[in-house]
Amino acid sequence: MSTTIFVCGATGTQGGALINNILGSPSVKAHAVARDLSTPASLSLLAAGVTLFQGDFNDEASLRTAMHGCTALFINLMPNLADVTQELAQAQRLLSVAREVGVTHVVYSSGFSADHPERRRHYDPNGFVTKLLFSKQRVESAVRTAGFKYYTIIRPGNFMTNMLAPHVGVMYAGLVEKAEITTAFTRDMVLPMIDPNDIGRFALAAFLQPARFNAQEFEIASELMPFEDVVKAIGRVMGREVKINYLSQEDIDEQIKTNPFLGGQLMMRDMVECVDMDKVRAWGIPLGTFGEFLERESGRVKTTYGL
Numbered sequence: 001m002s003t004t005i006f007v008c009g010a011t012g013t014q015g016g017a018l019i020n021n022i023l024g025s026p027s028v029k030a031h032a033v034a035r036d037l038s039t040p041a042s043l044s045l046l047a048a049g050v051t052l053f054q055g056d057f058n059d060e061a062s063l064r065t066a067m068h069g070c071t072a073l074f075i076n077l078m079p080n081l082a083d084v085t086q087e088l089a090q091a092q093r094l095l096s097v098a099r100e101v102g103v104t105h106v107v108y109s110s111g112f113s114a115d116h117p118e119r120r121r122h123y124d125p126n127g128f129v130t131k132l133l134f135s136k137q138r139v140e141s142a143v144r145t146a147g148f149k150y151y152t153i154i155r156p157g158n159f160m161t162n163m164l165a166p167h168v169g170v171m172y173a174g175l176v177e178k179a180e181i182t183t184a185f186t187r188d189m190v191l192p193m194i195d196p197n198d199i200g201r202f203a204l205a206a207f208l209q210p211a212r213f214n215a216q217e218f219e220i221a222s223e224l225m226p227f228e229d230v231v232k233a234i235g236r237v238m239g240r241e242v243k244i245n246y247l248s249q250e251d252i253d254e255q256i257k258t259n260p261f262l263g264g265q266l267m268m269r270d271m272v273e274c275v276d277m278d279k280v281r282a283w284g285i286p287l288g289t290f291g292e293f294l295e296r297e298s299g300r301v302k303t304t305y306g307l
């Protein structure tokens with residue numbers, strides 16, 4: 001039986017990566033919705049042959065139209081801090097339509113430790129990352145118990161695209177403008193970096209081998225990298241050395257009152273402990289590196305850093 005996957009977020013990073021992998025796999029077709037069909041991302045999907053409909057995760061009728069004929073569903077949703085119930089409501093809508101149209105396999109792309117955020121070293125019950133992770137935890141539970149023949153939950157690490165616009169400006173303020181970062185990270189910190197293309201590879205592999213991936217839930221990363229090496233690599237593309245200012249605990253305690261992003265950075269300190277790279281490699285799926293990512297995305301790198 002041929003596989004037709006409804007891909008959430010096809011115009012975005014993860015969904016776009018899955019689409020790219022699907023396009024290289026002639027036996028697999030992709031359906032998707034986008035809120036605006038006239039954007040460059042939508043137009044390029046249409047040109048590539050993706051069956052794309054105008055639609056919205058909040059609009060059940062549009063999902064029903066777009067998911068008709070699909071055998072598989074890739075869920076990837078945006079958390080909404082202003083309404084932490086939104087992600088689950090959208091997931092339930094997608095799962096319900098998927099059941100109606102006869103989807104047999106659901107793959108959900110979640111986040112590191114979403115099953116147990118409270119085990120993290122810098123867990124803060126009121127932190128915004130905690131809210132995001134619990135939002136994903138509720139979706140994981142909905143996927144697990146939805147009764148599909150096959151389900152898979154992948155939990156990707158720190159996206160390599162976080163070093164590109166528009167994300168880099170939020171996550172690493174000062175890097176692009178001043179080649180300087182001030183952070184709650186530690187000097188020896190290692191980040192589990194994931195090339196979004198590898199999320200696409202894992203998701204497609206799961207859809208192509210549903211029995212092997214059924215009821216599997218696991219963290220994935222492409223490469224473990226000391227944060228200082230990530231910054232050095234960016235410094236090399238910028239052609240200048242990047243200065244990193246590591247905040248003291250006293251400074252963090254003071255600044256976190258007005259800068260919630262520091263809580264996010266604290267949570268990232270032990271991210272690396274969530275992933276077992278031997279287990280990731282054991283799936284036999286090729287993994288990218290940050291160097292290859294920067295090379296492949298050289299156009300976006302140049303735009304981001306004004307080169």
Ligand SMILES: NC(=O)c1ccc[n+]([C@@H]2O[C@H](COP(=O)([O-])OP(=O)(O)OC[C@H]3O[C@@H](n4cnc5c(N)ncnc54)[C@H](OP(=O)(O)O)[C@@H]3O)[C@@H](O)[C@H]2O)c1
Nearest residue numbers: 009010011012013014034035056057077078079111158159
């Ligand atoms: N950055 C990281 O390091 C990291 C790590 C782990 C997990 N995550 C998670 O990854 C997710 C973000 O994924 P991403 O980076 O692929 O997102 P993204 O690039 O920002 O793309 C968002 C996609 O979602 C679509 N979308 C948003 N709201 C929609 C709606 N109401 N109806 C239909 N489509 C909608 C957008 O489509 P249109 O705008 O075209 O309609 C777009 O395709 C978040 O849940 C985040 O927590 C991120």
